[in-house]
Amino acid sequence: MATLIELWSYDFIRQAVFAALLASFLCGVIGTFVVVKRLVFISGGVSHAAFGGLGVCYYLGVEPLIGAGVVAIVSALLVAVGGRRWVRSQDAVIGILWSVGMAIGVVFVALSPGYAPNLMTYLFGNILTVSHGAVLVTFWFTLVVLGFALLFFKEFVAVSFDEEFARVQGVPVGVFMAILMVMVALSVVLLIQLVGIILVIALLTIPPVISLMLTRGFVSVILVSTFIGALMTLGGLALSYVFDLPSGPTMVLLGALLMLPAYLWQRLVRRDFGKPPDALQAEPQDLVSSAP
């Protein structure tokens, strides 16, 4: 207990805990939409593409996260909103963005004068280096995300479940997809600080996936995955301290370990697998002739 209080007195520990708690809201809200709307691959592409912007800003001496944010938003919108109309194969475009972004980033970091000690931090994250300013930005962004999610919950769910039906009902699907993708892109950039470009996708997928094993209502999936997100980030932080491990990978591995009991719970306790079997297809004419 004494050590805990002592730890809490360190400013960087407090920032890390705040960052972890805020991140868990993003895991819960944005992660759930990423998983149910099948945006996982897009999110992975966006985070890697963001490294291009990050590298350019690093070279120019501008705050790297600004470059990452701009590139993330542009590439997310390109792929998710425009991509379906302009290109034949969305996943090929994602693959190109993914690798070209990384290549640009690495080239510009190499061009930058002097040693580049921060590179590993951006690739694998380090929650202990999160700045006060970054925590504040994450705080306001999380509030905006929660506000949008509350206000337009129906629309986001409808667009995620069935875009075409939502459009027939007059929902501006393109606008909501664009808002969702911007929120995904910014979440990715902010979560990069915690776990890095390569591992960020874990924070957006593992908590909702565990949550979907444990519960089934849309709202409860969001709440439980927020809780799992907190468990992953705070637990990972604690474990990385205790065992002197890098924090980002520790969080991801803790999440992966949590999937096992969740899976067993789903199989053994919840037992809701398998739907009532459809009756065999009857011959149509039997029904027609038996109908009154």
Place this chain on the structure above:
Amino acid sequence: MTRQETLIELRDIWFGYERRPVLEAVSLRISAGDFLAIIGPNGGGKTTLVKIVLGLLRPWSGSVRSNLSGRHGAIGYVPQFADFDESFPLKVFDVVRMGRLGARGPRRFYSRDDNDQVERQLERLGLGAVAGAYIGDLSGGQLQRTLIARALVGQPEILFLDEPLGSIDPESRIAVLEALRELHGRIPVVVITHDITPYAGMVEQIACVNRELFYHPGSELTEEMLEQVYGCPVELVAHGVPHRVLGEHHH
């Protein structure tokens, strides 16, 4: 509104994906009293045609005119349920209530009236008992009925259904047909189907779509018509003696 009043009129529609035409010079008129079956081979453009009417696809050329009120949800749409993600964390009630999105107007949240309408439609389609069930637990037929209820709570002025009887259980089949029969008294119904036999006694117009559209203002299907559509002689097999759809034919 008379039964003959034209509700939707397509004129000389051309549409395709990439550069390959899927629909060529298609014209179609749907009137207030119609029960129209759209038939044709797979990939012939049946679903594409309906998506153009719904405004989901923009034709290369041609016009779509509508005499519907123009409010959101005026066109009811029941897509093929095979495309749905069954693990999506939603209850039957929530899915059906999405049909109120358009009718809700500027109000931000669902009202008690929305909920009442949802419950009424669920009862009507025999889904009252599963209102609180997650869609992943439904049978195919129950899910199909859920999607029909979702289209109906928006109080549509016309209803389009894409293969509403595709691989569903007999109980659901009867419930769906019953609902369509009842509905047809009030609004026009358009079904996409590869088999019109189950709709015997209900279908009043037939449109065969295979890139081109052949309209048939009656419920009897002739071999010449099918030959036109499928491009080769097709053997008609008549089922369902009490409600014969197909004309007598001799070889």
